[in-house]
Amino acid sequence: xxxxxxxxxxxxxxxxxxxxxxxxxxxxxxxxxxxxxxxxxxxxxxxxxxxxxxxxxxxxxxxxxxxxxxxxxxxxxxxxxxxxxxxxxxxxxxxxxxxxxxxxxxxxxxxxxxxxxxxxxxxxxxxxxxxxxxxxxxxxxxxxxxxxxxxxxxxxxxxxxxxxxxxxxxxxxxxxxxxxxxxxxxxxxxxxxxxxxxxxxxxxxxxx
Amino acid sequence: xxxxxxxxxxxxxxxxxxxxxxxxxxxxxxxxxxxxxxxxxxxxxxxxxxxxxxxxxxxxxxxxxxxxxxxxxxxxxxxxxxxxxxxxxxxxxxxxxxxxxxxxxxxxxxxxxxxxxxxxxxxxxxxxxxxxxxxxxxxxxxxxxxxxxxxxxxxxxxxxxxxxxxxxxxxxxxxxxxxxxxxxxxxxxxxxxxxxxxxxxxxxxxxxxxxxxxxxxxxxxxxxxxxxxxxxxxxxxxxxxxxxxxxxxxxxxxxxxxxxxxxxxxxxxxxxxxxxxxxxxxxxxxxxxxxxxxxxxxxxxxxxxxxxxxxxxxxxxxxxxxxxxxxxxxxxxxxxxxxxxxxxxxxxxxxxxxxxxxxxxxxxxxxxxxxxxxxxxxxxxxxxxxxxxxxxxxxxxxxxxxxxxxxxxxxxxxxxx
Numbered sequence: 260x261x262x263x264x265x266x267x268x269x270x271x272x273x274x275x276x277x278x279x280x281x282x283x284x285x286x287x288x289x290x291x292x293x294x295x296x297x298x299x300x301x302x303x304x305x306x307x308x309x310x311x312x313x314x315x316x317x318x319x320x321x322x323x324x325x326x327x328x329x330x331x332x333x334x335x336x337x338x339x340x341x342x343x344x345x346x347x348x349x350x351x352x353x354x355x356x357x358x359x360x361x362x363x364x365x366x367x368x369x370x371x372x373x374x375x376x377x378x379x380x381x382x383x384x385x386x387x388x389x390x391x392x393x394x395x396x397x398x399x400x401x402x403x404x405x406x407x408x409x410x411x412x413x414x415x416x417x418x419x420x421x422x423x424x425x426x427x428x429x430x431x432x433x434x435x436x437x438x439x440x441x442x443x444x445x446x447x448x449x450x451x452x453x454x455x456x457x458x459x460x461x462x463x464x465x466x467x
Numbered sequence: 468x469x470x471x472x473x474x475x476x477x478x479x480x481x482x483x484x485x486x487x488x489x490x491x492x493x494x495x496x497x498x499x500x501x502x503x504x505x506x507x508x509x510x511x512x513x514x515x516x517x518x519x520x521x522x523x524x525x526x527x528x529x530x531x532x533x534x535x536x537x538x539x540x541x542x543x544x545x546x547x548x549x550x551x552x553x554x555x556x557x558x559x560x561x562x563x564x565x566x567x568x569x570x571x572x573x574x575x576x577x578x579x580x581x582x583x584x585x586x587x588x589x590x591x592x593x594x595x596x597x598x599x600x601x602x603x604x605x606x607x608x609x610x611x612x613x614x615x616x617x618x619x620x621x622x623x624x625x626x627x628x629x630x631x632x633x634x635x636x637x638x639x640x641x642x643x644x645x646x647x648x649x650x651x652x653x654x655x656x657x658x659x660x661x662x663x664x665x666x667x668x669x670x671x672x673x674x675x676x677x678x679x680x681x682x683x684x685x686x687x688x689x690x691x692x693x694x695x696x697x698x699x700x701x702x703x704x705x706x707x708x709x710x711x712x713x714x715x716x717x718x719x720x721x722x723x724x725x726x727x728x729x730x731x732x733x734x735x736x737x738x739x740x741x742x743x744x745x746x747x748x749x750x751x752x753x754x755x756x757x758x759x760x761x762x763x764x765x766x767x768x769x770x771x772x773x774x775x776x777x778x779x780x781x782x783x784x785x786x787x788x789x790x791x792x793x794x795x796x797x798x799x800x801x802x803x804x805x806x807x808x809x810x811x812x813x814x815x816x817x818x819x820x821x822x823x824x825x826x827x828x829x830x831x832x833x834x835x836x837x838x839x840x841x842x843x844x845x846x847x848x849x850x851x852x853x854x855x856x857x858x859x860x861x862x863x864x865x866x867x868x869x870x871x872x873x874x875x876x877x878x879x880x881x882x883x884x
Binding site for chain 1: 468469472473476477479480782784785788789790791792793794795877878881882
């Protein structure tokens, strides 16, 4: 469960953002819509505590993460927040499997190869586990990103424009998979996007 | 999955770049290590064989050549000296021991040296098989001579003129092997020792007059000097030897050298002085090589730096990604240092191996030309210092670009595409 309260942030005196309050319960999906430049990525980074807000708070499962120290923040994020980015990025020298295990390793959790294989099966890249990530198609890479985001069974999944670079077929597939996975682990799913195709998929919407 | 695995994967991902850095590191370390090894070997061999000899008496010419030929059995002698005059000079009370040497022939490139028991005792050599040479034309072989030539007790052989294999054979008089020395790790191992009289006996009966063999003092002539003529033939030549190894009773004996050099037809050379001069001449070469090796290692460090710096620029997003996934900046800093460290370690191990290969090649050559063995491959204490320096360079070269991790803005980097 995620709730934000009166978040503000400014990059410079001329570039300031004030955001409306956001709330998303477990097993729910929330769509945050807005054109480019409306602060969508800024909001997502604030929710993930990749940016520290100037004022306001973010509460995830009863923890006010804005009160945590930097080290605690990093640890919390690793264990409880899964992030899917617009362009899939991996550690290019490692295989797909190792990239998934990396999520466990950096969160200080035991490395779960079985879970990785299970997710690979569900998300349709089971044959690619030993390949380098650069050898996969864009659609496959995005699905690996989803798998990585849920490796630690986080309470919140944040997706930043996950479908903007994909064709219609892969777009639909990614949205379906995101919902499936978040429901499976009982997480909140928040998607930030300007992709109009998603308006029909998720009813719970907020406009920036 | 751990940081070391990621470091290693990163190095493998950029194989050419890693290879170059590793190669430069290896090259620098190979040169330094080889210099250290050779230095130690040469030092050992030179000091061991010169120990206890205070002065060498021989024919006039280059003092260094006299020392090299008479003590180390390298290079040609400067000529011969009359036995009688040498004996007269060494009757001086300041002289404790005088060991006569007579050289000029060889068997399969191993030198035949006419001398007496004092020479053997001086080097601490002991007879392993058979006995010490006693009569004319008896020889005792050094351990390496026996190994290389296959000569055994009781065998006979003819010597060849000069100091290289290709000399003319003395067909008439044959030497007989009566003993073989135990290995003594001194110059004796590579010599064939025989009584002084053998050398005179071999050269009798040549039937050539003294005048036809002009004594030449330079090493160009390989021909054995000192034709000895039987008194019975009526030509009456004085007996000659090549040199005398001399031990003083006290350090005051050094004054003798000056007297001999200015007042007689002979030369007195001091080994300590000449060897020091030799090393200072060599030292220039060694210093140059050492400076080159250091330069190469610095360039190796630069190569690691450039390679990691470029790699980091490309991997910015990966770093930010890992930070967002829970890695601490110190963890990532450590991971980058590991990359430099691994390169340094690989360079060190390979460098050490290659330097030993180099030493082996040197040693084979030295054995062939001079019969000296340089093959001691143990790790020297100075090489651990080289390891520390290599690690220092690798880590420092990696640390400079890695510091950028601490200044990275995660959000901004992730938002860039």
